[in-house]
Amino acid sequence: MDLALLTLLHLLVFVYWLGGDLGVFYSSTILTNAKQSAAARVAAAQVLAQVDMAPRTAMILTLPTGLTLAAVKGWLILGPFSLALIWVAGLIWLALAWVLHVRHLSPTSILRRADLIIRWVVIAALAILALNLWPNTSGLPLFLKIKCGVLAATILCGLMIRRALVRFGPAFGRLVQDGASPEIDAQIARALDESRPLVVTIWLLLLVAAFLGLAKPL
Template sequence: MDLALFTLLHLLVFVYWLGGDLGVFYSSTILTNPKQPAAARIAAAQVLAQVDMAPRTAMILTLPTGLTLAALKGWLILGPFSLALIWTFGLIWLVLAWVLHLRHVGPTSLARRADLAIRWAMIAVLAILALNLWPQAPALPLFLKAKCAILAATILCGLLIRRALVRFGPAFGRLVQEGASPEVDQEIARALDESRPLVVTIWLLLLAAAFLGLAKPL
């Protein structure tokens, strides 16, 4: 029963991550289309911001659901207490992500810096698992190590997307306050165009992770 439940949860994580990203991508094409009226582009940005929480939530839940599955299938030795700690950490991180979304805190806030630190820490932990640097890592199947590396890469891509979108906020603010103009349109398009290759990279990484989970090569 537990195995079926966590398998379903892990599958839903993949579905909502990839599906949400596709919705965000489509919304961004409306946002960058200068032929659309400013009101439609602003509405698209609002939809984008809300839909984007689906892949953000899914990404955070990937690790606790994945590690729980690995423990249930005997690929990783984790007792109930360790799993409880992992889920507690994941849920705290998830609450933090939603607080950042709902309260729109600034980039220099403590909450924003804590979220950034968690993401870098997760990249490091996943790299340790993937590279056999943790005592239990050699016992992990090769495909599971590869999935750890893929998740680390997706988190890194997310951080790079944030950097690419630094100019988007001020440009979008001008769109709201001043309306569309060639200069504003160019800034918005440039910021989103820089992020799109990274988004496509995440899609490819997710597909690779899904294939590894199904094929389970040694």
């Protein structure tokens, strides 16, 4: 793949990840606004769910685009077969994410558990790269090792956000079915308030990763 095109693709992944997250964050403020009607908040939730697929997609594509870019620039020793496997695995994971989004499967479904396992495996693999424990990575630039650690941290933050939002689904279901009430509003606000610091942390981590990728200071 042409280096300029690959670099552009990797940058677009960052843009849609951060930009999509900003859209989701703004939509969440409408959900917690008790002055808004229940219908407006339901509409905001629908927008949030759709826009959220942009950062979800971008996060997954960060791996194949970033690893391919590192291999093309000679920072990471990966042959064509290894890169092909990485892209196939990434696209399978992406397809799984979209199936989960479209079908709205329960948290206990096999596919959701598979997605969770994949995320923990990716976190572990990135941590191994960051700690220079992977074979043939002794010459990996320090800035790239830090980027691997940063990406692992963003995925971990995403899992923590999921845990913080466990109470959101039932509370929002009650909002749709029964309408707003002070109790329901408080439950929704509490769940989203717990997740927002983690979202901001992801933004900061993405900015660090972007700076390292552009400046290559180490």
